[in-house]
Amino acid sequence: MSLHQRILNDVEGNILSGLWPPGHRIPFEHELTEQYGCSRMTVNKALSDLVKRGLIERRRKSGSYVTFPHVQSAVLEIHDVKLEVESLGLDYAYRLDERVLRKVTTADSARIDLPGSGRLIDITCRHFAGGRPFCLEERLINLAAVPEAEAEPFDAVAPGSWLLGQIPWSTAEHRIRAVAAGRSAAQALDIAPGAPCLVIERRTWSGGAPVTSVRLTYPGDRHELVAEFAPGANG
Template sequence: MEATETTPSKPAAPQSGKANSLHERIVSDITGRIVSGSWQPGHRIPFEHELAAEYDCSRMTVNKALAQLARSGMVERRRRSGSFVRRPHSQAAVLQIHDIRSEVEALGLPYRYQLLARQVRRANADDRERLGLGASPRVLEIASLHFAGARPFCDENRLINLGAVPEAENEGFEGNAPGPWLVAKIPWSVAEHRIHAAAADAALASALDIRPGTPCLVVERQTWSAEQPVTQARFTYPGDGHVLVARFTP
């Protein structure tokens, strides 16, 4: 009988590269659905076995992807309940003039600003109280929304003292938020923050896409330049999505 020579078969190539690429694809796909607004905060993400079947991979790969999304703050994992889209949760320094765009981008989400209303008028009693004015100058009132991805992130209502910043009257603020514009335009010497909680009324609930009565965090900021009031702004955040931080030394 003629002898035949056999060649040992080569071991299968390691699957780590495939697993890594699948893991990255799952992270990218879920991130895209969250950022686009397709999956809203509170939406339950498919269970691990469902995602494993969809991507034809192991549950270990899916678990790794969900763990990464949880660490980034996009997903909240609840024992026995599954994984859910988390509302963006930001931090801001109490003792700083912070930029909302920076807050949003720190979350890894795209930022968008929308002007809702703009009105120049003679200051009324409420305006004078907010700005601390004795006389009745003209003011500019601006209402706007800041977005994190597809979701409203913060409602802003701002008064600008046109006696201190007359050039603001000719600025449309359609593409740029008034806060950074003012910081670049006029130096402030004193700033004050007032922080309180409030329940969302119907108008605010509609703007922030939350239910009426939802607890909100309100940050009121006023700035002065050489003892002259410049602006007073009221920033309202959904209460479960924002933290204020102060760090100081003796």
């Protein structure tokens, strides 16, 4: 592990564990430089990454501090698909299509940042609303981060719901795209090949370690994203 990643993980761990509560001053850069025996640039890069993640804020001539929680966030929340369906007043159902335990391949590198010696669970499943396909879920789970997943069959509970109850996530990345349904997705969602779909790709980390990568595909005419926001300090 690089010194940059070690500093990032250590500071993030102190924050997420509550050891460093909101308002706590992070050690000055020169103090971290001495503690880890590294360059000022390495420390600065780690702290800059923590600022981007919203965990700390820098105050001019004062130092870096753990941020206070915000009521509103620019980051999409992680929702349980079951709750999405139930919020529509429709009956929910879940079906596991495939669960494969395997080693990481080079093709996985674009989806989840794991070494070739890593092991993961590759899951394909579907969520239904009122008897109709609502969402196709294709998920990779890092067994190094969540070893308990190896014993979970996921035949009765969806992996997203299970993960939310098992491991806290510290960072998430969303990518949202409009795509034309391929043959397999069209068959799974009971739509015509080439029909418009909304795809949400999400990766989550806990303490700097990748936990899961999921691709959620929704029929374009049955799903929408709604974000609530308020004017910020910049108007």
